[in-house]
Amino acid sequence: MAGALPFQIGNLQNLEILSLGNNSFSGSIPPPIFNISTALMIWLGFNQLSGQLPSTAGLGLPKLEGLYLELNELSGPIPTFISNASNLIFLQLTNNSFSGTVPDTFGNLKYLQRLDLGHNNLSSKPSSPVLSFLSSLTSCKSLEVLIFDDNPLITGELPVSVGNLSASLTLFYASHCNIKGSIPGEIGNLSKLFWLGLDHNDFTGTIPATLGSLRELQDVDLGSNKLEGSIPSELCHLERLAYLTLTDNKLFGPIPECLGDMVSLRNLFLGSNNFTSIPSTLTRLDGILFLELSSNSLNGSLPTDIGNWKSVTNLNLSDNQFSGAISSSIADLMHLTHLSLSGNMLQGSIPASFDELISLEYLDLSRNNLSGMIPKSLEKLQNLKHFNVSFNRLQGEIPSRGLFGNYSSQSFIGNEDLCGPSRLQVPPCKTDPSKSANLLKYILPAIGSVILVSFAVFILLRSRNTKTELPIQENLPPLPEWRRISYHDLAQATDGFSDSNLLGVGSFGSVYKGTLSTGMTIAVKVFHVNQDRAFKSFDIECEVLRNIRHRNLVKIISSCSNVEFKALVLEFMSNGSLEKWLYSDNHFLNVLQRLNIVIDIVLALEYLHHGHTLPVVHCDIKPNNILLDTDMIAHLGDFGIAKLLGEEDAMIQTKTLATIGYMSPEYGSEGIVSTKGDVYSFGILVMETFTRKKPTDDMFGEEMSLKRWVKESLPSSVVDVVDSKLLNTREREGLAAKDCILSILQLALECSPEVAEERIDMEEVVARLKKIKTMYLRGTEQV
Numbered sequence: 001m002a003g004a005l006p007f008q009i010g011n012l013q014n015l016e017i018l019s020l021g022n023n024s025f026s027g028s029i030p031p032p033i034f035n036i037s038t039a040l041m042i043w044l045g046f047n048q049l050s051g052q053l054p055s056t057a058g059l060g061l062p063k064l065e066g067l068y069l070e071l072n073e074l075s076g077p078i079p080t081f082i083s084n085a086s087n088l089i090f091l092q093l094t095n096n097s098f099s100g101t102v103p104d105t106f107g108n109l110k111y112l113q114r115l116d117l118g119h120n121n122l123s124s125k126p127s128s129p130v131l132s133f134l135s136s137l138t139s140c141k142s143l144e145v146l147i148f149d150d151n152p153l154i155t156g157e158l159p160v161s162v163g164n165l166s167a168s169l170t171l172f173y174a175s176h177c178n179i180k181g182s183i184p185g186e187i188g189n190l191s192k193l194f195w196l197g198l199d200h201n202d203f204t205g206t207i208p209a210t211l212g213s214l215r216e217l218q219d220v221d222l223g224s225n226k227l228e229g230s231i232p233s234e235l236c237h238l239e240r241l242a243y244l245t246l247t248d249n250k251l252f253g254p255i256p257e258c259l260g261d262m263v264s265l266r267n268l269f270l271g272s273n274n275f276t277s278i279p280s281t282l283t284r285l286d287g288i289l290f291l292e293l294s295s296n297s298l299n300g301s302l303p304t305d306i307g308n309w310k311s312v313t314n315l316n317l318s319d320n321q322f323s324g325a326i327s328s329s330i331a332d333l334m335h336l337t338h339l340s341l342s343g344n345m346l347q348g349s350i351p352a353s354f355d356e357l358i359s360l361e362y363l364d365l366s367r368n369n370l371s372g373m374i375p376k377s378l379e380k381l382q383n384l385k386h387f388n389v390s391f392n393r394l395q396g397e398i399p400s401r402g403l404f405g406n407y408s409s410q411s412f413i414g415n416e417d418l419c420g421p422s423r424l425q426v427p428p429c430k431t432d433p434s435k436s437a438n439l440l441k442y443i444l445p446a447i448g449s450v451i452l453v454s455f456a457v458f459i460l461l462r463s464r465n466t467k468t469e470l471p472i473q474e475n476l477p478p479l480p481e482w483r484r485i486s487y488h489d490l491a492q493a494t495d496g497f498s499d500s501n502l503l504g505v506g507s508f509g510s511v512y513k514g515t516l517s518t519g520m521t522i523a524v525k526v527f528h529v530n531q532d533r534a535f536k537s538f539d540i541e542c543e544v545l546r547n548i549r550h551r552n553l554v555k556i557i558s559s560c561s562n563v564e565f566k567a568l569v570l571e572f573m574s575n576g577s578l579e580k581w582l583y584s585d586n587h588f589l590n591v592l593q594r595l596n597i598v599i600d601i602v603l604a605l606e607y608l609h610h611g612h613t614l615p616v617v618h619c620d621i622k623p624n625n626i627l628l629d630t631d632m633i634a635h636l637g638d639f640g641i642a643k644l645l646g647e648e649d650a651m652i653q654t655k656t657l658a659t660i661g662y663m664s665p666e667y668g669s670e671g672i673v674s675t676k677g678d679v680y681s682f683g684i685l686v687m688e689t690f691t692r693k694k695p696t697d698d699m700f701g702e703e704m705s706l707k708r709w710v711k712e713s714l715p716s717s718v719v720d721v722v723d724s725k726l727l728n729t730r731e732r733e734g735l736a737a738k739d740c741i742l743s744i745l746q747l748a749l750e751c752s753p754e755v756a757e758e759r760i761d762m763e764e765v766v767a768r769l770k771k772i773k774t775m776y777l778r779g780t781e782q783v
Helices: 007-011 031-035 081-086 104-108 133-139 160-164 187-188 209-213 233-237 259-261 280-286 327-333 352-356 376-380 401-405 433-468 489-492 532-547 578-584 591-610 665-670 675-691 706-711 734-751 762-781
Strands: 002-006 017-019 024-027 041-043 047-051 066-068 073-076 090-093 114-116 143-149 171-173 195-197 219-221 243-247 250-253 265-268 291-292 299-300 314-316 322-323 338-340 363-364 386-388 393-397 417-419 502-503 509-515 522-529 555-560 565-571 627-628 635-637
Touching: 007 031, 041 090, 073 291, 081 104, 104 133, 133 160, 143 591, 187 209, 209 327, 233 259, 259 280, 363 675, 376 401, 489 509, 489 522, 489 555, 489 565, 578 627, 578 675, 591 627, 591 635, 591 675, 591 734, 591 762, 665 675, 675 706, 675 762, 706 734, 734 762
Parallel strands: 002 024, 017 041, 024 047, 041 066, 047 073, 066 090, 090 114, 114 143, 143 171, 171 195, 195 219, 219 243, 243 265, 265 291, 291 314, 299 322, 314 338, 338 363, 363 386, 393 417
Antiparallel strands: 502 509, 509 522, 522 565, 555 565, 627 635
C-alpha cells in the first residue's frame, strides 16, 4: 500500500493494534494516531513516512506497549509525550533522522525492555561531560536491549552508572557515537550481556579486565578506538565468546596464549594494532572462520600447523614481518575463500598444493620475496577471481588457462623475470629452436603410435559393448546439450558406485558423485531396483523434467534406463544442500545469503506454478531438496513425488505422502495436491531457514508448532526465535537484518494458513521478497 495515511485512523474506537508496517506510505503521521487511548501496539515501520512527530501537550497513549517507527524518514526531536506512555515495553525509532537530545525522561518508562535509537542524528546534553540519559535509564529495571549506535552527535563519556543498568540487559550497542574517555570497569556488572558493541568511538585507556566476568558474552566489538595496553587474560574466561573484534586500536605485545583455549571463537579480528607474535596455541582454534591479524608487527615463520584451521574461510596475515616459506599444510584449508599474505618477507616458492584450495576466490601474495615459477596447477582454481603476486622475485611463464586469462598486468608487476603475453606488460617467453626440433623428432612418432593404438582399442571395445550391454533408453527429449551416457560410463565415473562417492540416500534412491572421462563432475541419482515406488518416482521425474527448464531448478544432463537399472544424471552442486549449511557447525549463511536462497526457490516455484501451460506441484519442499552451486545459487531438486496438473485441474488427490512437518494440512489429511500446498511448505521452509529450527524439533508437539512459535513471537519478540548466529553477525547491518527477518517471517506466516484459500500465491511472494531485499540493502547502506 502507498500514499498518505488517512487522518481518520485516529478516530477508530477501541483500536488495540495498528499494524501498517512494511508498505510504501509517505507523508506525515496524522497526530490523532497518538491519541488512541486503547492502542496497545502501533507499527508503522518500513515505510517512507516523513516530517516530525506531534508535540502537542495532552497527547497520550496510556496503554501503549509497543511503538515501532523504524526505517522511515522522520525528523525533528523525540517528543516528550512518548515518556508519558508509562506501559511502554518496546520503543523502536532506528533508521530515521531524529535530532535533538536523547530525553532523560526515558527513565520514566519502568517497564521498558527494548530501546532502539540507532542511526539518527541525536545528541547528548552539551552541558554534561557524561551521557546523562544512560544514568536515567538505570530506573528501567526490565531493560534488555539498549541501542543508540550511529548517532555521531552523542558525545561525552560513559558514566560509571552504566554498571547500574538493568541486570537483564543482554545487548548494549553504541558504536559510531564519538564517545570519549575510558570504558568504565563497572560495565562488568552487566552479567547477562551477550553483545557489547562500542566500536568506532574515541575510547582511550585499557580494555577493562572486568569484561572477563561477563560469562554470557558472545560478541565483543571494541574496534576502531584508541585503546592501549595488552589484551587482558581475563577475556579468555569468556567460554561462549564467538566474535572478538579489537581492530584498529593501539594494542601491543604478544597475542595471549590463552586465546587458543577459547574453542567457541569463530571470528577473531586483531588487525591494525602492534601485536608482536602469534602463540603456537592459536592453531587449536579449529572452528575459527574469520582470522584477521593484518597490519601488526608479527614476526617469525608462519605457523607450521596452519592447516589446523580447517574451518577458516577468511585468513588475513598481510602487512606483518613474517619470514620463511609458506607451509604446504596451508592446502588443508579446504574451506578457504580469501587468503592474504601480502606485505611480508616470505621466501621460497608458491606451493603447488595451492591448487587443492578449490574454494579460493581471493589470493594476495604480493610484496614478498617469493621466487620460482607460478605453479601451472593454479589454473584449476575455477573460483579465483582476484590473484596478485606483484613485487616478488618470480620467474618463468605466467599460466594462461583457466581464470588467468582474466587477470591484468597489475597482478604480476614487479617481477622482472616473468614472461608471457604482451597484454600483461611482460616480455614474451623465449624458446630454443634446436631443442624444439629435437623434441618434435621424438614426440611426433610417439603421438602417432598412441593414436593408432587408441583407435584400435576403441574399435574393439565398441564391438564388445554392442554385443554385451543392455539396451539404453533415453527418457528425455533429445536436446542438443544432452549426451548419451551408458551404465558403463556411470559405473566408471563413480568408481563402481563406491561408498566413497556416496552423497546421500533417500526414500527412492541413492545419489553419487561422479567424474566423466571428459572431466565433467556429475551427480548420479540411482533408483532402488527393489522398489516399485522408486521406479515410479523415476518415471515421474522424467515426465516432469522433460517439460521444465529454469535457472533455479537442478539441471538434468541425461538418464540411463534398462530393465535392471534406472538413473538420472544431474548437474553436480558443489556446495551441497541448504540442510547442510543450516545445521553444520562448519558452515554459516548470513542474512543476505539466506534471503537470496529463499528468493531463488520462490522464483523456481513461481515458474513451476505459473510459468507454463501445465502447472507443476513439487510436493516436497524442504532444505534437503534445495541444493547450492559454486556461486551459492539455490536450485530446487528431487521431483520424485511431483504432480503435473492438467488444464482442467486446480487440484488432484494422491496417496503419496510428503515429508512430515512440511506438508500442508489438506495434503496430510486428504491427499489433496495443489499449488497452494507448495506455498504452505515454502512458508515452513522460510521459517526454518531463519530460525534454524526444524518443524520436527523436539521442542514442538501437540500444543506448540514451528508456525505457532514464530507467530506468537512477532513482532515484539522476533529476537527470541531468530537463529542466534544471525543476531551475532559481525556485519554492521545487524539491526537492519532484524527488521528484514521480521518482514520475512511475517510473509512466511501469510504463506502458511491452515486454509489453502487464505494463502497468497507465488507471484505475490516474489514481489514481496524482492521488496524486502531492497529495503534490507537500503538499510545496510545507512549503517
